Amino acid sequence: MTLPLSINLMPKSPASDLADLAVLAERLGYRRCWVYDEGLVTRDLYVTLAAVALATDRILLGPGITNPYVRHPGVTAAAVATIDELSDGRAFVGIGTGGGLTLGPLGIDRRKPVATVGQMVSSLRGLFAGETVDTDGEVFSLRSASLAYGRPDIEVILAGRGPKILSLGGEVADGFNLSYIHKDLIGEHVSALRSATRQKDRRFTITYSTMLVTSEEEFQKARSTLSFRLVDSPTAVRRLIGMTEEEVVGIREALAEGGTTVAADLVR
Structure with a gap:
C-alpha cells in the first residue's frame, strides 16, 4: 500500500513562490497542500491559498493549521468556502488551538482552547451546510449567521498534541493531523484516535506531519x-x-x- 503524501508550506516567501511549489507537488502526485497560518510571521494564509488554487488542478488545499482566535470563525468559514469555490471543490480546513508564534505578537490570550475549537467545528459545519447558526461562547458568538455558498462536505481536520484535543478530534472531526509528535508517542496517539472513532460510521483520516x-x-x-x-x-x-x-x-x-x-x- 502506498501512503498518500502531503506538502506543508510555511508562507515566508511570496505567494507566487508557494504556488510554484504546490504545482511541483501536484505534478509529483502529492494529495494535499497545507498552508501554515502564523499571523504576522508569514504571508496571509488565504491570499496564499488563492494563489495555490489558481495554479493547480487536483491537489487538495487548506489551512494547516488555523485557529479560532486570529479571525472570527465565521470569517474563516467564508474564506474557506471561497477557496473551495475558487478551486472547484478542493478545499479542506485544519483547525487547532493556536501556538505562541501566532498568538503572542497579536497579544491574544488563548482562552478555553479545546471548548472553543469544538464550538468552531460545530459552527463551520452548520455554515458550510447552509444552516442558520446561533452560538454563544467565551471567545466568539454568531447571531442568525448563514453562508450562501458553502459545501456541506468540506473536510474538517483537527490538530494538536494533548489528550483533550485528540479526544475532541475523534468525536467531531473528519480527520486528525499529528504534527511533530515524538516518535515514541505516535502509536499511543493513533490508538487514542482509533478508540475515539471506533463507534463512528464514517471515514477518518490520520496524517502525520514532520520535518526530515x-x-x-x-x-x-x-x-x-x-x-x-x-x-x-x-x-x-x-x-x-x-x-x-x-x-x-x-x-x-x-x-x-x-x-x-x-x-x-x-x-x-
Whole structure:
C-alpha cells in the first residue's frame, strides 16, 4: 500500500513562490497542500491559498493549521468556502488551538482552547451546510449567521498534541493531523484516535506531519521552526526529549524578543 503524501508550506516567501511549489507537488502526485497560518510571521494564509488554487488542478488545499482566535470563525468559514469555490471543490480546513508564534505578537490570550475549537467545528459545519447558526461562547458568538455558498462536505481536520484535543478530534472531526509528535508517542496517539472513532460510521483520516533533515546544513535551517514547535509541545513531550524548564523559558524569551531567527540559536 502506498501512503498518500502531503506538502506543508510555511508562507515566508511570496505567494507566487508557494504556488510554484504546490504545482511541483501536484505534478509529483502529492494529495494535499497545507498552508501554515502564523499571523504576522508569514504571508496571509488565504491570499496564499488563492494563489495555490489558481495554479493547480487536483491537489487538495487548506489551512494547516488555523485557529479560532486570529479571525472570527465565521470569517474563516467564508474564506474557506471561497477557496473551495475558487478551486472547484478542493478545499479542506485544519483547525487547532493556536501556538505562541501566532498568538503572542497579536497579544491574544488563548482562552478555553479545546471548548472553543469544538464550538468552531460545530459552527463551520452548520455554515458550510447552509444552516442558520446561533452560538454563544467565551471567545466568539454568531447571531442568525448563514453562508450562501458553502459545501456541506468540506473536510474538517483537527490538530494538536494533548489528550483533550485528540479526544475532541475523534468525536467531531473528519480527520486528525499529528504534527511533530515524538516518535515514541505516535502509536499511543493513533490508538487514542482509533478508540475515539471506533463507534463512528464514517471515514477518518490520520496524517502525520514532520520535518526530515539529512545534513547539518538542513538542520541549521530547520532550527527556527523547531524553536516554537518545542516550546509549544506538552510538558510530557519536553521531558521525554530532555528539555529543562530553563531551556523552555530561554527559547520563549528569545521568540518574544527576536522571533524565530534569534530563538534558533538556542535549539541544540
